[in-house]
Amino acid sequence: MASELRVDTLKDSSGNNSVGMAYVSGGSAKAWAKFDDSATLADSFNISSSVDVQTGQWRFAKTNSMVDTDYVVVGMGGYLIGSFNTGYNSNATETTANHTQSKYDSNFQDFGSGGYGMHNVHGDLA
Amino acid sequence: MASILKVDDLRGNTAAGNITITSEGGSATQSLQQGLAKAWLDCDNDASLNDSLNIASGTDNSTGNYTHSFTSSMSSGDYSQVVTCRAAELGGVRDVVKVTGSISVQCFTKADSFTVADADRVTQTIHGDLA
Numbered sequence: 001m002a003s004e005l006r007v008d009t010l011k012d013s014s015g016n017n018s019v020g021m022a023y024v025s026g027g028s029a030k031a032w033a034k035f036d037d038s039a040t041l042a043d044s045f046n047i048s049s050s051v052d053v054q055t056g057q058w059r060f061a062k063t064n065s066m067v068d069t070d071y072v073v074v075g076m077g078g079y080l081i082g083s084f085n086t087g088y089n090s091n092a093t094e095t096t097a098n099h100t101q102s103k104y105d106s107n108f109q110d111f112g113s114g115g116y117g118m119h120n121v122h123g124d125l126a
Numbered sequence: 127m128a129s130i131l132k133v134d135d136l137r138g139n140t141a142a143g144n145i146t147i148t149s150e151g152g153s154a155t156q157s158l159q160q161g162l163a164k165a166w167l168d169c170d171n172d173a174s175l176n177d178s179l180n181i182a183s184g185t186d187n188s189t190g191n192y193t194h195s196f197t198s199s200m201s202s203g204d205y206s207q208v209v210t211c212r213a214a215e216l217g218g219v220r221d222v223v224k225v226t227g228s229i230s231v232q233c234f235t236k237a238d239s240f241t242v243a244d245a246d247r248v249t250q251t252i253h254g255d256l257a
Binding site for chain 1: 161253
């Protein structure tokens, strides 16, 4: 049977290491993904679909949407030479059309076959 | 009235590895475990740790190349990590070995076609599934 516990603060049994539920909820990543150059997900959380838009641009839809568009996406490319995080941009098209409460773009130098991208999303869920 | 729960071990009732929390906006729920960072670190250019979570040790493999081992391993190599390096001329970073028990990163300088270089500091966060 499912149970629900309403609490404001968590502490260990000795009363130390206190953390408010606002930090537990607000500090948890709302989505994360590891994906290849064709947008195939190796593993993910709260991602409903992924699309290979064009070279160096991938689009992700979330299962649960954010409360607004002011959320944070941080990411990097991995493994292959040329896959640096310096060019990472969560909305390279510079339009709000691809950065909404329910979807966002990841853009950086194409990492090609064998490489992969990774990113995490922080902010408030709706 | 504010409430405080004192406990050392949180486990899901239906499944030990899944506790659901309600979203900030109140209309969605998500897994507490899935959203938590499983490891993070701040280290110097000899891989020595300034602060960390779930990191057992750090190794300075060579110039700009650092390996850190997890205390509790990940379930697979398909976790998501984000790394930044701090130095005056650094141009980028990549992960070179990414396995369940450890992760290695390499920092590059932008000075001449991305030569491997030491960073002053390296910071990482890792999200994914613990074993």
